[in-house]
Amino acid sequence: MEVNNGSHKIRSKEVRDLNENQTLVQAYVQNSNGSLLQQYTSILVGGQTPIRGRDKSIEMTLTTFERAEKCNALFLSEAGSGKTALANELARIDTNRVYLEVDLARIASDIKDVSELSGKLKQLADEVEEAMNMVNCELVLFMDEYHQLAKISELALDGLKPILEKSGSRGLRIICATTYEEFDKYLAENQALTERFQTIKLEQLTNDTVVEIIRDFASGKIELPKDLAYYIVRITDKYFPERSQPRKSKDVVDAMIGKHNFLNRKVNQELVHEVLRDGYDVELDIEVDPFTVAKFLDTRVYSQPGATKIIEENLQNQFAGFERPNKPKGVWLFTGSTGVGKTELAKATAELLVKGDKNFIRMDMSDFSQPESLELFRSEVTRRVWERPFSILLIDEIEKACAEVIKLLLQLLDEGQLRNKFNRQISFRNVHVIMTTNAGSELYQTIDSYMNGQDGDLSSHLDVILPVLKKSLTETKDGGKVRFPPELLGRVDAIIPFAPLSKETKIKIAEKALDQIAQTVLDKHGVTIVFDNKHALTEYIVSDVAGRSTDDGGGRDVIRAVTTTVQTKVARALNRRSLRRTLRVAVKNMHRSIVNNKTQLISEAYIEVY
Numbered sequence: 001m002e003v004n005n006g007s008h009k010i011r012s013k014e015v016r017d018l019n020e021n022q023t024l025v026q027a028y029v030q031n032s033n034g035s036l037l038q039q040y041t042s043i044l045v046g047g048q049t050p051i052r053g054r055d056k057s058i059e060m061t062l063t064t065f066e067r068a069e070k071c072n073a074l075f076l077s078e079a080g081s082g083k084t085a086l087a088n089e090l091a092r093i094d095t096n097r098v099y100l101e102v103d104l105a106r107i108a109s110d111i112k113d114v115s116e117l118s119g120k121l122k123q124l125a126d127e128v129e130e131a132m133n134m135v136n137c138e139l140v141l142f143m144d145e146y147h148q149l150a151k152i153s154e155l156a157l158d159g160l161k162p163i164l165e166k167s168g169s170r171g172l173r174i175i176c177a178t179t180y181e182e183f184d185k186y187l188a189e190n191q192a193l194t195e196r197f198q199t200i201k202l203e204q205l206t207n208d209t210v211v212e213i214i215r216d217f218a219s220g221k222i223e224l225p226k227d228l229a230y231y232i233v234r235i236t237d238k239y240f241p242e243r244s245q246p247r248k249s250k251d252v253v254d255a256m257i258g259k260h261n262f263l264n265r266k267v268n269q270e271l272v273h274e275v276l277r278d279g280y281d282v283e284l285d286i287e288v289d290p291f292t293v294a295k296f297l298d299t300r301v302y303s304q305p306g307a308t309k310i311i312e313e314n315l316q317n318q319f320a321g322f323e324r325p326n327k328p329k330g331v332w333l334f335t336g337s338t339g340v341g342k343t344e345l346a347k348a349t350a351e352l353l354v355k356g357d358k359n360f361i362r363m364d365m366s367d368f369s370q371p372e373s374l375e376l377f378r379s380e381v382t383r384r385v386w387e388r389p390f391s392i393l394l395i396d397e398i399e400k401a402c403a404e405v406i407k408l409l410l411q412l413l414d415e416g417q418l419r420n421k422f423n424r425q426i427s428f429r430n431v432h433v434i435m436t437t438n439a440g441s442e443l444y445q446t447i448d449s450y451m452n453g454q455d456g457d458l459s460s461h462l463d464v465i466l467p468v469l470k471k472s473l474t475e476t477k478d479g480g481k482v483r484f485p486p487e488l489l490g491r492v493d494a495i496i497p498f499a500p501l502s503k504e505t506k507i508k509i510a511e512k513a514l515d516q517i518a519q520t521v522l523d524k525h526g527v528t529i530v531f532d533n534k535h536a537l538t539e540y541i542v543s544d545v546a547g548r549s550t551d552d553g554g555g556r557d558v559i560r561a562v563t564t565t566v567q568t569k570v571a572r573a574l575n576r577r578s579l580r581r582t583l584r585v586a587v588k589n590m591h592r593s594i595v596n597n598k599t600q601l602i603s604e605a606y607i608e609v610y
Contacts (some may be wrong), residue, residue, distance in 0.1 A: 018043070018045060019095050020095075021095065021096070021097070021098050021135070021137045022043055022045065022098050024135040024137060025043065025098040025100075025131065025135055025137065025139070026043060028131055028134055028135050029041070029131070032127070032131075035127050036120060036123055036124045036127055037100070037124070037127050037128065037131060039106075040102060040103045040106055040107050040124070041100040041101065041102055041103070041124075041141075042100065042101045042103070043091075043098065043099070043100060043101075044087055044088055044091035044099040044100065044101055044142060045088075045091060045092070046088045046089060046090075046091040046092025046093070047088060047089070047092060049216065050089065050092075050093075051082070051085050051086065051088075051089045051213075052205075052209050052212050052213050052216070053205045053206065053209035053210075053213070054082065054085075054086050054089065054202070056203065057075075057086055057200055057202055057203070058086070058089065058090060058093070060073075060198070060200050061073050061086075061090060061175070061200060062090070062094065064198040064200070065097075065140075065173050067168075067198070068168060069168055070195075070196065070197070070198050071167060071168045071173060071198075072164055072167055072173060072174040072175070072176075072196060072197050072198065073173075073174075073175045073176075073197060073198050073199075073200050074175075074176050074177070074178075074194070074197035074198065074199045074200065075087075075175060075176070075177035075178075075200055075202060076177075076178065076179070076180060076183060076199055076200070076201045076202070077179065077180070077201065077202035077244070078179060078180060078243075078244040079179050079181075079243075079244055079247070080243060080244040080245075080246075080247025080248065081202050081204070081205070081244040081245065081246075081247070082202060082205075082246065082247075083144065083177040083202065084144055084177070086202065087099060087101070087142045087144075087175060087177070090140075090175075094140075096137075096138065097137065097138045097139065097140050097173070098137055098138075098139050098140070099139075099140045099142055100128075100139060100140070100141055100142065101141075101142045101143075101144065102124070102141050102142065102143045104143055104144075104145065104146065104148045104149065105145075105148060107120055108148060108149075108152050114152060114153040114155060114156065115155065117149070117152060117153065117155070117156040117159060118155055118156060118158065118159025119159075121156075121159040121160060121163060122159065122162070122163065124141075125163045125166075125167075125170075125172065128141065128170075128172050129170045129171075129172060132170070132171055132172065138171050138172070138173065139171075139172060139173070140172075140173040140174070140175060141172070141173070141174045141175070142175045142177070143174065143175070143176045143177070144177045145177065145178060145182070146176040146177065146178055147178045147182040147183065147185070147186040147187055150186035150187055150190070151186060154190075157187075157190055157193055158193075160193060161192065161193055161196065164193075164196040164197070165196065176197065181423065181424065181425070185423050204245070205245055205246060207230065207233050207234075207237075210233050210245045210246045210249055211226060211229040211230055211233055213246045213249075213250070214229055214232065214233070214246060214249045214250055214253045215229050217250055217253055217254075218253050218256075218257065221257045221260075221261075222253075222256060222257050222260050222267045223267060224253065224267065228267070228268065228269065228272070229249075231269060231272065232249050232252050232253065232272055233245065233249050235252075235272065235276070235284070236248040236249050236252060238430075239276070239280070239282050239389075239390065239430055240280075240389075240427075241427050241429050242417065242425055242426065242427040252272065252275055252276070255275040255278075255279055256271050256272065256275055259271060259274065259275065272284075280389075281358070281359065281388060281389075281390060282390055283354065283355050283390065286353070286354075286355065288315070288319070288352060288353065290312070290315055290316050290319045291312075293308070293311060293312035293315050293352065294308040294309050294311070294312040296348075296352055297311065297312075297345060297348050297349065297352070300344060300345070300347075300348035300351075301341040301344050301345045301348060302341065302501075302505045302508050302509060302555075303341075303499065303501060303502065303504075303505040303508075304340070304341050304345065304498055304499060306458035306462075306496075306497065306498075306499060307334070307341075307345060307458075307496045307497070307498055307499075308345070310494050310496050311332070311345075311349065311494075311496070314330060314332070314493055314494055315330075318330060326415065326416045326417075326429065327413070327414075327415075327416045327429065328393075328412070328413065328416055328428050328429060328431050328432065328433045329429070329430060329431060329432050330432040330433070330493055331413055331432075331433045331435075331491060331492045331493050332432075332433070332434050332435070332492060332493060332494050332495075332496055333398075333434075333435045333436075333437065333489070333492045333494070333495045333496065334346070334434060334435070334436045334437070334496050334498060335436075335437050335439070335469060335473070335495060335496065335497050335498065336438070336497060336498025336499070336500075337438060337498075337500055337554060338438055338554055338556060339501070339554025339555045339556035339557060339558075340498040340499070340500060340501055340554045340555065341498060341501075341554075341555060342436045342498055343362075343394065343396065343436065344555075345498075346360075346392060346394045346434045346436070347360060349392055349432070349434070350391075350392035353392065353432065354390055354391055354392055354432075358388070359388050359390060359391040359392065360391065360392050360394070361381075361384045361385065361388060361391050361392065361393045361394065362394040362396055363377070363380065363381060363384075363393070363394065363395050363396065364396050364397065365395060365396060365397050365398050365399075365400045365401040365405070366397060366400045368400075368401050368402060368405045369400050369401065369402055370402055371402050371403075371404045373402065373405065374402070374404040374405055374408065375421070377401075377405050377408065378408060378418065378419075378420070378421065379420065379421045381393070381412075381418070382418050382419070382420035382421070382426040383420065385426055385427075385428055385431060386420065386426050389427060389430050389431070390430045390431070391430075391431055391432075392431070392432050392434060393428070393431050393432070393433045393434070394434050394435075394436065395409070395433065395434070395435040395436070396436050397436060397437060397438065398435040398436065398437050398484075399437045399438070399439045399484065406485060406488060409488065410485075410487060410488060410491065412428055412433075413433065413488075413491040413492075414491065416428050416429040417429070435492070437473070437484075439472070439473055439484070443465075443468060443469055443472050458497050458498075458499050462497075465497055466495060466497075469495065469497060470489060470495070473489065474486050474489065500554075501554045501555060503542060503543075505555075506542045506546065506554075506555065506558045507538045507539070507542055509555045509558045509559065510537075510538040510541045510542055510546075510558050510561075510562055511534065511538055513558070513559050513562040513563075514531060514534070514537070514538070514562060514566065514585075517529065517562070517566060517567050517570060518531075521570060521574065521583070525574055526581065527574065527580070527581055527582065527583055528581060528582045528583070529570065529582075529583050529584075529585060530582060530583070530584045530585070531584075531585050531586075532584055532585065532586035532587075533586065533587070536587050536590050537566075537585065537586070537587045537607075539593075539595050540565075540587045540590065540593055540595065540603070540605050540607075541558065541561045541562055541565060541566075542558060542561075543593070543594055543595040544593050544594045544595060544603040544605060545561035545564070545565055545603075546558045546560075546561040565607045566585060566607055566609075569585075569607055569608075569609040570583060570585065570609055572609075573609045573610075583609055583610070584609070584610055585607065585608075585609050586607070586608055586610075587605055587606070587607055587608075588605065588606055588607070588608050589604050589605045589606060590605050592604035592605055593605035
């Protein structure tokens, strides 16, 4: 926290009394009106209690300060792992020195020209040296996120070099801190500057240490039992692998404190789940019976028992804990003709695993067919997964993606993460990736002929179908272009073929679409729809309007036919503002339909709404 003590700021997690040296420095700074020390520094006091798990880092820092030449430290770690907390702890225990945090962001915002920055840094160092002489005490400047200097200008970084070079003789010590990511991006190439620091990498804290840290944090605010603290650490490690401890666990505990204080929530596992659901879109209360997955999916997608069975088998492994580390939770390739239920099954799987549309991400790969679309794809997919890290990611019609996007997908599937446009790693390790393709449709025409128009469970024929399907998917087409690189197929957990739709299945789809129209009309207009001879109506829609081809568009064509032949005429009847509370829908002249006259090329049947 930050408090005002006189005219100078004091930074600390917990306010505590200043020691003798801190009091002397504070008085000196308060009286140095207009100085950079007064404008841009804050005293680090340190907390009341020791921090945990950083004994080695503390020892390395204090021994670095005693060196004759390389006596300045660079703290390197992931964001949220405790660099500032370590500086505060040094301020608490190292009473022979006074630690001042430099507000680099404020300095940068106040300068009018980049060339001024080096001069300000030199002036600040001169003021520190003068202050040390006056109060007879060594000072340490702590510069958090010091990569900000490089973001401004290389000249700004160069301004640090002479200060670091002379710090040993002056008695001044400097601690700079940044993340590995920012260091690699902005600082690593500046070897002359980097070599002036002793690099101190903050090691990853053990779970036991993180538990004690978050219990210390909760102390006096809520009672956090040890078993619940361990649960929080495990959950945050599982669902936020790209973030660091202890910050991610502390954030959850902090939110629990807020809900407990404001809403009087009981501190238990249910509160953890509520915090994760409300603040992070993590649904931990979704209960999926692994033995009823296929049964649920079969209610959403007609006549694809083979596909739903394979998904259930894959999820059995996941639910039992047989997940590949550092990979997406699942990777499936749905193959089959247009309109056989691939997208619908992806949506149904999202409803089952991640509570539906909210966490369902669809990427249409026809938008990323050109090499120049690579960065657009990277930007879009990382942004959407960052917003919804627990989701179903549908890569639709993957065969349309350019080779550059495919290579990026290989990296995603291999490592379970991608860098976004800000060079930040985005985790895909809590995502199920579903790819769909219409490629290999010629094989499905053969399958349909073999099945003789009947619904079938392709899972019993996988040993025959999959080798032929893989060969079809990886063969060279379109002037030498490979449909699917073999290495992409090698990264999927399952290739899932979708059977062609039989006529009976199409009739079921037509019936469902008609029922949805009737329900919508009743709900919105209070009008009842009556279908005269529903069987004849669906026969006409499927055979005469949607067509008899097994590779024409499947269920999508059937739904389109229902819209054009029935829904549009019902809408016209409703828009006449009739006071009638019932509308009847019938197919007329059915004896002149194609289904009843196999030799007839054009149907003379039609729909009437009255």
